[in-house]
Amino acid sequence: MSVLYPRLLPGESDRLFAELHRLGPGEHKKMVAGHSSRAVYAATGGRRVTRDELDDLRHAVLAAAQAQGFPEPPGSARRNAFDQQTARILHEQSLMVPGEAAQRQVWSFLALVLLPDICVWRWPANDDGQYLADRFKGLDLTRHALARLWTRAHVLHEPEAPEPYSLLSVLGEADLDQIMARRGSIAASPALVRAVVRGHRDAERSGDGGATARAVLRESLVRLLRLTAFLDVDSLSESETDHLARMIRLEARMSLT
Known part of the structure; x- marks a missing residue:
């Protein structure tokens, strides 16, 4: 109840x-x-x-x-x-x-x-x-x-997940606010938000090839913002959403480096 x-x-x-x-x-x-x-x-x-x-x-x-x-x-x-x-x-x-x-x-x-x-x-x-x-x-x-x-x-x-709230500690206030403030697009899909944060966490472990993690994240959000204008993210499975977030992050990193 x-x-x-x-x-x-x-x-x-x-x-x-x-x-x-x-x-x-x-x-x-x-x-x-x-x-x-x-x-x-x-x-x-x-x-x-x-x-x-x-x-x-x-x-x-x-x-x-x-x-x-x-x-x-x-x-x-x-x-x-x-x-x-x-x-x-x-x-x-x-x-x-x-x-x-x-x-x-x-x-x-x-x-x-x-x-x-x-x-x-x-x-x-x-x-x-x-x-x-x-x-x-x-x-x-x-x-x-x-x-x-x-x-x-x-x-x-x-x-x-083994630690259900572990994603809370991945991003700081300013970076997480960049995601959650886009409540009409990216933040409208909780699955996409989780995928973006997981992608950021995994990239920090392996490095972003010379670009700062914050710069790559923000460039990724710009690209996702354009994409969600015509893509129904909620129709994707969790694995497809994760793949999409990783690919967009890779494109963002390549454009910056």
Whole structure:
């Protein structure tokens, strides 16, 4: 049975997002709660998440943050490590189905009620003291502090692999974002995303013949973007998709070297 999460009403999301700006560094733990009187649930489709399950989810994500130095500001390597571990936690432990994970208000609740101190640590205010609304309010789930991690884990999950979440550690934030941001083309096919990431992993083991791995990846994405305009990738088998990604990567590497 799927698990239903609280959905924060838009007015309450706006209020709590404004509260982020009123509190100073280190004070956002005051906002942490396991419930909100301004949250609602879907009427049907599963059972409601329990308070204990929400507490367990918070403790798991908090432990991942503490392992990367929370509450001290993290460097890029620590941010990547936190993202990879938290993506797995959210996907494994939340028991969300894609339909529930597609609800913006669910992620508003998680970022502004259950985990605001950790999201502020991961995505601090800019030089003007402003937090990005996309990271907290779920306006764009591909940019949300937590929703984007669940999506990555869901897309890259390989249930039959010895380590089902190993693909999460192949690419850094910037490179993986280059793939996931193309949600109308490449990222629309989870099988193609996995094939691209597997191809990158295997190429790094053997080397890319003088071109940087990042340059080859980005040239591959440009070529795939053109190809998916007229090719139905979802009609291919997994082995055919892997072969396609490898061939496109080979062409990209040859064009660069």
